[in-house]
Amino acid sequence: MDNGAYGKYRQENPDVYTPLSTYDYLDQFVHQLTLTELVVCVVAAILAVFALYKLFVKRKNKNTNDQDKSKENS
Secondary structure (H helix, E strand, C coil): CCCCHHHHHHHHCCCCCCCHHHCCCCCCCCCCCCHHHHHHHHHHHHHHHHHHHHHHHHHHHHHHHHHHHHHHHC
16 A cells, blocks of 8 residues: 555654553653743742732822812712
8 A cells, every 4th residue: 555654654653642641751740940931930920919008008108098088068
Protein backbone atom coordinates (compact mmCIF):
# COMPACT_ATOMS: atom_id res chain seq x y z
CA MET A 1 0.00 0.00 0.00
CA ASP A 2 2.68 2.53 1.01
CA ASN A 3 5.76 0.36 0.33
CA GLY A 4 6.52 0.05 4.05
CA ALA A 5 6.86 3.78 4.61
CA TYR A 6 4.54 3.68 7.60
CA GLY A 7 6.47 0.80 9.17
CA LYS A 8 9.70 2.70 8.68
CA TYR A 9 8.09 5.81 10.21
CA ARG A 10 6.93 3.80 13.24
CA GLN A 11 10.46 2.46 13.73
CA GLU A 12 11.95 5.95 13.59
CA ASN A 13 9.21 7.43 15.84
CA PRO A 14 8.15 4.71 18.29
CA ASP A 15 6.58 7.07 20.88
CA VAL A 16 3.98 8.66 18.59
CA TYR A 17 0.98 6.93 20.15
CA THR A 18 2.39 6.28 23.63
CA PRO A 19 0.05 7.59 26.35
CA LEU A 20 1.47 10.31 28.60
CA SER A 21 0.99 8.13 31.68
CA THR A 22 3.92 5.96 30.56
CA TYR A 23 6.42 8.80 30.87
CA ASP A 24 8.06 8.80 34.29
CA TYR A 25 9.80 12.15 33.91
CA LEU A 26 6.62 14.19 33.44
CA ASP A 27 5.38 15.87 36.59
CA GLN A 28 1.83 17.06 37.00
CA PHE A 29 2.92 20.03 39.11
CA VAL A 30 5.98 22.21 38.64
CA HIS A 31 8.28 22.05 41.65
CA GLN A 32 10.52 24.95 40.73
CA LEU A 33 9.51 28.23 39.08
CA THR A 34 11.84 30.24 36.90
CA LEU A 35 12.57 33.82 37.89
CA THR A 36 10.31 35.17 35.15
CA GLU A 37 7.38 32.98 36.24
CA LEU A 38 7.90 34.04 39.84
CA VAL A 39 7.93 37.75 38.90
CA VAL A 40 4.75 37.36 36.84
CA CYS A 41 2.97 35.62 39.73
CA VAL A 42 4.06 38.27 42.25
CA VAL A 43 3.00 41.14 39.97
CA ALA A 44 -0.38 39.47 39.37
CA ALA A 45 -0.90 39.04 43.11
CA ILE A 46 0.03 42.68 43.80
CA LEU A 47 -2.36 43.90 41.09
CA ALA A 48 -5.17 41.74 42.51
CA VAL A 49 -4.63 43.12 46.02
CA PHE A 50 -4.49 46.68 44.66
CA ALA A 51 -7.72 46.17 42.70
CA LEU A 52 -9.51 44.83 45.79
CA TYR A 53 -8.21 47.74 47.85
CA LYS A 54 -9.44 50.28 45.29
CA LEU A 55 -12.81 48.53 45.11
CA PHE A 56 -13.36 48.68 48.86
CA VAL A 57 -12.06 52.25 49.21
CA LYS A 58 -14.35 53.39 46.40
CA ARG A 59 -17.33 51.64 47.99
CA LYS A 60 -16.46 53.14 51.41
CA ASN A 61 -16.15 56.65 49.93
CA LYS A 62 -19.42 56.23 48.08
CA ASN A 63 -21.21 55.22 51.29
CA THR A 64 -19.67 58.17 53.16
CA ASN A 65 -20.68 60.61 50.40
CA ASP A 66 -24.23 59.22 50.36
CA GLN A 67 -24.51 59.71 54.12
CA ASP A 68 -23.18 63.28 53.88
CA LYS A 69 -25.66 64.14 51.14
CA SER A 70 -28.56 62.66 53.08
CA LYS A 71 -27.59 64.76 56.14
CA GLU A 72 -27.47 67.92 54.01
CA ASN A 73 -30.92 67.21 52.58
CA SER A 74 -32.45 66.75 56.04
